[in-house]
Amino acid sequence: xxxxxxxxxxxxxxxxxxxxxxxxxxxxxxxxxxxxxxxxxxxxxxxxxxxxxxxxxxxxxxxxxxxxxxxxxxxxxxxxxxxxxxxxxxxxxxxxxxxxxxxxxxxxxxxxxxxxxxxxxxxxxxxxxxxxxxxxxxxxxxxxxxxxxxxxxxxxxxxxxxxxxxxxxxxxxxxxxxxxxxxxxxxxxxxxxxxxxxxxxxxxxxxx
Amino acid sequence: xxxxxxxxxxxxxxxxxxxxxxxxxxxxxxxxxxxxxxxxxxxxxxxxxxxxxxxxxxxxxxxxxxxxxxxxxxxxxxxxxxxxxxxxxxxxxxxxxxxxxxxxxxxxxxxxxxxxxxxxxxxxxxxxxxxxxxxxxxxxxxxxxxxxxxxxxxxxxxxxxxxxxxxxxxxxxxxxxxxxxxxxxxxxxxxxxxxxxxxxxxxxxxxx
DNA sequence: TAGATTGTTAATCGATTAACAATC
DNA sequence: TAGATTGTTAATCGATTAACAATC
Numbered sequence: 001x002x003x004x005x006x007x008x009x010x011x012x013x014x015x016x017x018x019x020x021x022x023x024x025x026x027x028x029x030x031x032x033x034x035x036x037x038x039x040x041x042x043x044x045x046x047x048x049x050x051x052x053x054x055x056x057x058x059x060x061x062x063x064x065x066x067x068x069x070x071x072x073x074x075x076x077x078x079x080x081x082x083x084x085x086x087x088x089x090x091x092x093x094x095x096x097x098x099x100x101x102x103x104x105x106x107x108x109x110x111x112x113x114x115x116x117x118x119x120x121x122x123x124x125x126x127x128x129x130x131x132x133x134x135x136x137x138x139x140x141x142x143x144x145x146x147x148x149x150x151x152x153x154x155x156x157x158x159x160x161x162x163x164x165x166x167x168x169x170x171x172x173x174x175x176x177x178x179x180x181x182x183x184x185x186x187x188x189x190x191x192x193x194x195x196x197x198x199x200x201x202x203x204x205x206x207x208x
Numbered sequence: 209x210x211x212x213x214x215x216x217x218x219x220x221x222x223x224x225x226x227x228x229x230x231x232x233x234x235x236x237x238x239x240x241x242x243x244x245x246x247x248x249x250x251x252x253x254x255x256x257x258x259x260x261x262x263x264x265x266x267x268x269x270x271x272x273x274x275x276x277x278x279x280x281x282x283x284x285x286x287x288x289x290x291x292x293x294x295x296x297x298x299x300x301x302x303x304x305x306x307x308x309x310x311x312x313x314x315x316x317x318x319x320x321x322x323x324x325x326x327x328x329x330x331x332x333x334x335x336x337x338x339x340x341x342x343x344x345x346x347x348x349x350x351x352x353x354x355x356x357x358x359x360x361x362x363x364x365x366x367x368x369x370x371x372x373x374x375x376x377x378x379x380x381x382x383x384x385x386x387x388x389x390x391x392x393x394x395x396x397x398x399x400x401x402x403x404x405x406x407x408x409x410x411x412x413x414x415x416x
Numbered sequence: 417t418a419g420a421t422t423g424t425t426a427a428t429c430g431a432t433t434a435a436c437a438a439t440c
Numbered sequence: 441t442a443g444a445t446t447g448t449t450a451a452t453c454g455a456t457t458a459a460c461a462a463t464c
């Protein structure tokens with residue numbers, strides 16, 4: 001648990017990465033000062049909500065001028081605990097595992113993929129980007145030794161729960177699950193889901 | 209717009225795919241009748257909420273016994289407009305584009321990838337799974353000719369907005385965006401985002 | 417019949433927005 | 441100074457939950 005900020009709604013936490021992302025693009029554009037109004041226009045989130053969200057964590061702006069982009073980025077990274085780099089492992093070396101193992105977007109965002117596991121003997125030893133696929137049997141030990149807290153699951157749905165159980169048992173505290181199935185996890189373990197089918201189905205309701 | 213059901217909160221629509229997914233697994237397990245209580249336990253969503261969500265669309269259960277799994281699946285598919293198959297195109301033939309082009313999970317879920325586009329001459333003509341990468345310049349025409357309504361964006365963030373504008377102009381109504389940037393779209397265009405970094409950052413707040 | 421579970425209402429809970437004093 | 445924008449309060453809006461009559 002984050003001890004510094006208690007009772008902050010999870011929905012607020014969910015917006016922080018979006019604020020961070022927009023601010024980082026501003027910096028790339030040499031845009032050094034912004035306002036809740038400008039962020040609002042970029043993100044489609046009301047200015048009042050952005051100010052209220054940020055105010056949960058402190059006072060980061062100046063009346064009349066707004067927010068200093070670089071300063072707010074630094075603060076948000078501290079709040080989200082990504083002022084350090086988290087080691088992350090990938091379980092599953094299929095197409096999805098491949099894709100995320102080679103994804104360049106983790107760089108400088110607080111994450112570094114360190115290992116890729118699979119239980120298929122044909123895949124173990126294979127090269128994926130900078131990684132050699134390792135045997136899932138060695139996964140739990142590797143997690144404990146390197147004190148890994150975050151894992152991404154990219155195995156078939158039929159194996160996902162079993163994998164999750166092993167991960168949690170070995171000390172994993174946060175899981176990003178690409179398998180299209182809801183996982184059953186102990187309280188305190190964080191979980192996020194990525195399933196393109198769910199996202200697509202959420203939109204077709206509105207299509208004719 | 210869905211003309212049959214008006215004023216239904218989007219957050220309810222967002223849960224329907226989860227209900228559907230759980231029900232489909234039940235059917236695989238030859239589990240033919242279920243209840244809001246059982247779905248609740250599988251999904252971590254309260255039974256009251258499940259019943260209330262479903263009741264927005266009709267009466268699908270029976271007092272005392274619960275819901276007939278196959279019947280509810282059929283109904284949910286109708287409600288979400290996935291009782292037909294939607295053609296979907298992918299823009300961007302990099303690692304992410306590769307991953308989703310070969311993803312087997314769309315099958316029988318209402319979606320079929322029909323084309324993959326890229327603007328890189330080195331990629332055009334390349335084979336990806338069952339597809340030959342086509343020139344992005346031909347994208348707008350292809351969308352109009354086949355009356356495509358759904359696209360997945362898997363290009364770098366720097367190109368995503370430009371691609372989105374072309375897609376919308378050609379008639380695309382729903383976009384699943386893998387590029388890590390918030391897109392600016394006209395009202396009425398549906399958008400969903402998949403960014404592993406955002407999902408991970410949402411969890412590290414809670415980690416020490 | 418007795419037990420189980422729905423669909424629905426009303427109450428509760430939580431999130432968003434509008435408005436504005438403070439102040440840069 | 442005048443204009444702009446924050447941080448915050450109170451009001452509004454919306455979503456979730458508890459409870460239960462209806463009924464299979």
